[in-house]
Amino acid sequence: MSHLPFVAMIIPDGSNQFFSRLAQLVQRELSLAASGMLLLDSDGSPGNELDYIRWVGSQTRQGNVSAVVYIPSGDNIENFFELFSIEIPVVVMDREIPEDFADRPIDQVLADNNTGMRLIVDHLVDIGVHDVSYIGGHVQTEPGRVRNTAFERFWPATSGGKISASFAGDFSFESGRAAAEAVLRLAKLPEAVVAANDLMAIGVLQTMQRAGKRVPDDIVVVGYDDIPLANWVFPSLTTVRQDVEEMARQGVAHVMRRMSGEGSRGGIRTPIEPELVVRESSSR
Numbered sequence: 687m688s689h690l691p692f693v694a695m696i697i698p699d700g701s702n703q704f705f706s707r708l709a710q711l712v713q714r715e716l717s718l719a720a721s722g723m724l725l726l727d728s729d730g731s732p733g734n735e736l737d738y739i740r741w742v743g744s745q746t747r748q749g750n751v752s753a754v755v756y757i758p759s760g761d762n763i764e765n766f767f768e769l770f771s772i773e774i775p776v777v778v779m780d781r782e783i784p785e786d787f788a789d790r791p792i793d794q795v796l797a798d799n800n801t802g803m804r805l806i807v808d809h810l811v812d813i814g815v816h817d818v819s820y821i822g823g824h825v826q827t828e829p830g831r832v833r834n835t836a837f838e839r840f841w842p843a844t845s846g847g848k849i850s851a852s853f854a855g856d857f858s859f860e861s862g863r864a865a866a867e868a869v870l871r872l873a874k875l876p877e878a879v880v881a882a883n884d885l886m887a888i889g890v891l892q893t894m895q896r897a898g899k900r901v902p903d904d905i906v907v908v909g910y911d912d913i914p915l916a917n918w919v920f921p922s923l924t925t926v927r928q929d930v931e932e933m934a935r936q937g938v939a940h941v942m943r944r945m946s947g948e949g950s951r952g953g954i955r956t957p958i959e960p961e962l963v964v965r966e967s968s969s970r
Contacts, residue, residue: 691752692722693941694742696735698759700727702857702885703913704930705757708779711934712755719942724751732762739765743772753941755779760826775944777937780928782828783953792953793940795933799829802926802960803836806880806908807844809924809962813970815878815906816847821855821865821890823882830857833882833910850876855886862889870897878906878968884913884925891919891967907967921966929958 693716697705713723726742728735735758745751753775758765766784769776770792777793810818820837823830841849851872853865862881866889869879881887887909894901901907901921909916912927936956 693753694724695755696726704911708930715938739769777940795937795956797928797958799832800836805962807840817876818878819851819876821881824856859885859889862886866890866893880908884909884911884916924965924968927961
């Protein structure tokens with residue numbers, strides 16, 4: 687039984703294991719702190735997200751919700767304004783906050799996507815890859831833009847080569863599969879495909895195997911996030927791990943400090959270092 691008002695957590699896509707696992711861990715950390723959690727899944731819809739934020743506002747006024755953990759579905763500036771107009775502690779996870787709110791007491795917990803992409807590039811160069819295709823993350827999200835820009839910058843600078851083909855993705859399994867089908871139509875199969883998240887990379891794995899391509903012998907596949915599924919598929923997926931356990935611990939620590947009145951006047955930004963996890967999909 688919770689001894690404190692509930693914490694509301696708004697996530698963009700519960701079908702993505704990264705967000706569902708992070709929510710599970712936040713709930714676990716909150717239970718240890720004698721608080722409970724209300725999970726709100728916007729299903730990638732800014733409209734749903736705005737409705738949830740307004741509902742959180744009504745529950746806050748009634749004393750039922752004491753803080754919000756927020757993972758925005760995209761660049762929904764109206765939603766940020768609506769949420770931050772509520773007199774309630776806010777912790778933003780896995781996203782940078784818009785510059786408009788840089789001076790607000792909003793805490794952030796997020797991994798370094800630039801470092802994560804550099805780890806991927808260094809690994810591919812180390813295993814002798816020269817020719818790579820890239821499937822980008824959703825450009826309406828801050829992680830998508832940062833990962834895309836980082837890979838496009840680091841690959842030529844580190845490898846001395848070019849990205850043979852780039853494809854727009856939206857972080858979904860289906861967009862990874864569609865991009866992989868386009869890769870198979872290229873005049874020459876690249877040595878590797880890098881996807882900006884694991885769901886897209888798993889779409890690539892499936893498509894390549896159905897086309898008779900061997901991973902990693904014919905083509906290397908690398909993802910990002912290290913969702914549980916990355917280690918369940920065959921071949922297991924090389925990826926960048928975001929430490930969701932540490933993200934949950936730090937996020938809840940910020941929440942509890944703010945709820946107890948101990949938070950600083952300005953926001954605290956807590957970076958979480960990523961880690962490359964090398965598995966079968968790139969082991970040559």
